[in-house]
């Protein structure tokens with residue numbers, strides 16, 4: 061145990077701290093543009109770090125510094141940085157820290173994973189240190205993050221950097237008990253929060269006071285300034301003092317004067333360190349795009365996962381319901397790699413748990429855009445797969461930015477619908493080096509048929525999830541702003557629905573109305589669009605991008621059942637042999653023909669209009685050779701069980717049917733013999749209800765066979781002298797005939 065410090069040593073420490081603060085403050089003073097002196101001048105600004113000032117001239121006295129050690133920051137901060145092994149500064153840190161430490165407002169833009177967090181955490185801590193901020197001074201700094209996970213992560217960085225300082229800091233995010241927070245929030249000096257929770261405290265916590273705020277940080281600034289947070293942010297800003305230092309950081313920074321005016325920035329330094337870089341994304345990131353039709357997306361995703369079982373893969377889908385469905389369904393299919401999911405409606409504990417557990421060596425995390433920004437997963441993500449097209453270029457940049465972070469390599473794959481190819485142009489215009497590649501249909505492992513059987517086997521919850529996934533996806537496309545890329549009328553919704561394993565296409569009024577008028581083009585799902593530049597093709601994706609076996613050059617062995625078009629048919633329809641036929645609902649006539657060759661036990665279900673339900677139809681057509689062993693076995697086992705069950709049910713049905721017919725015949729005979737004089741209420745009932753007698757529930761008062769009512773059974777016995785249990789059908793029939801004959805005679 062450490063000895064308690066004596067009074068004199070504490071005094072000495074205080075004194076040295078005071079001296080340090082004085083020194084730092086005098087340095088800051090000397091750096092003001094109008095001061096004219098530069099006592100701690102360093103080498104000139106390197107030419108590869110373009111630094112500019114919005115509407116002003118560059119003033120960056122420390123821009124030549126490359127190591128944290130060289131910066132005018134407190135010993136406490138330097139010690140912490142050293143302990144965390146932060147030695148060399150990244151570009152954005154080199155460019156922004158000297159300005160930020162001088163007290164200027166910063167608009168910082170740098171590629172994803174380039175260390176922007178430290179670029180605002182260090183000056184924030186230093187500012188409070190120089191101001192000798194203490195617990196009694198209340199809130200001195202606020203960092204606003206768009207998601208809980210980013211806030212949590214930033215809080216960790218803050219804890220590291222501020223470990224030797226004496227400030228109190230708190231994480232205020234949704235999903236936690238607000239009442240507990242209210243008790244402590246007034247004692248905190250630094251708040252790391254999400255906008256909603258901060259405003260909640262501003263509105264509800266008694267005496268919550270931010271009037272002394274020194275530094276405000278908007279991390280992922282363009283997102284926070286976005287319409288989604290507009291009202292909340294305006295309400296927050298209105299309660300903050302105008303005299304403060306403000307930092308705005310993002311990989312896709314806003315330059316909107318309107319936004320800056322909202323935040324009352326004063327001559328902000330616009331530091332876009334990678335503006336002149338050749339690419340807008342990390343240099344070590346390799347990016348590819350593949351054209352996939354909507355109904356083949358899950359097949360391609362499944363194949364990708366099956367061929368990348370030793371990687372850490374982050375998969376983006378556009379809606380929460382899709383994430384839930386794909387996660388639950390794929391989990392049941394057991395691909396051979398741990399699966400996780402992350403979305404905004406998960407409970408806080410689960411959300412944080414998933415986020416921190418995504419450090420397993422091999423793992424697939426299905427996520428919505430909640431994980432698209434700012435997250436720095438503990439261990440490097442190997443692959444980012446965007447199954448659904450991002451909303452815009454900025455969203456793409458943030459999503460792929462979850463890999464290839466700070467000097468590590470990464471790979472990304474973007475799925476685009478044939479109708480979304482325009483996105484590729486936009487990405488290229490934004491200096492994103494993305495290569496187009498093709499999935500090899502021969503290597504594709506179809507999963508849609510398996511999903512159909514899963515939905516039959518586990519209707520709860522999979523059927524509901526699939527429906528919701530379908531609806532939310534279509535709606536998400538409809539809501540997209542960029543109509544050049546997203547066109548809901550171009551979606552092959554029938555095929556998409558079938559590919560999720562759904563027996564019938566759920567109705568979406570707005571979408572159906574729009575789609576009805578437009579014929580869905582019969583696009584081959586894996587065909588390279590003509591507009592693609594051949595030079596863009598990724599010739600050797602396997603070596604370079606490790607895309608896996610199923611992403612190969614055209615040609616190769618044909619999968620007769622998956623690609624079941626004959627040469628003639630294909631040519632006639634303008635398709636190539638080898639194109640995968642989309643899962644369309646064919647005419648009843650055609651399907652009946654297919655039905656004849658259906659293996660025993662395979663059920664064909666028709667909808668109300670007489671169309672067969674494609675997933676089940678497709679299920680029978682899927683070539684098992686394309687399936688992995690365990691799924692093949694699962695499927696066979698499932699079929700076997702299905703066949704056995706069907707045989708039993710079939711046998712029972714036949715016996716029951718025979719019995720009913722005999723009964724009917726018997727009654728008919730009895731009626732005839734009585735000359736229709738005697739009223740048969742059962743038959744009357746049948747007519748009155750207009751149902752065939754055998755399908756109608758029998759009236760309890762008339763039936764004694766197997767009645768639950770003991771009294772009725774006894775009465776029946778008395779009347780007829782037998783029970784159904786005690787006689788075979790033949791005996792019953794013989795007895796009835798005997799009775800009839802006796803009546804007749």
Ligand SMILES: Nc1ncnc2c1ncn2[C@@H]1O[C@H](COP(=O)(O)OP(=O)(O)OP(=O)(O)O)[C@@H](O)[C@H]1O
Pocket residue numbers: 145146147148149150153170171172173174175176177178310311433434435436461462465466
């Ligand atoms: N100077 C440095 N030396 C070593 N590692 C660093 C340095 N600065 C940051 N890092 C590391 O780089 C990684 C990315 O940093 P950070 O999360 O701050 O990136 P970012 O630019 O904010 O990314 P995004 O735009 O995705 O939010 C982190 O793991 C961080 O620890």
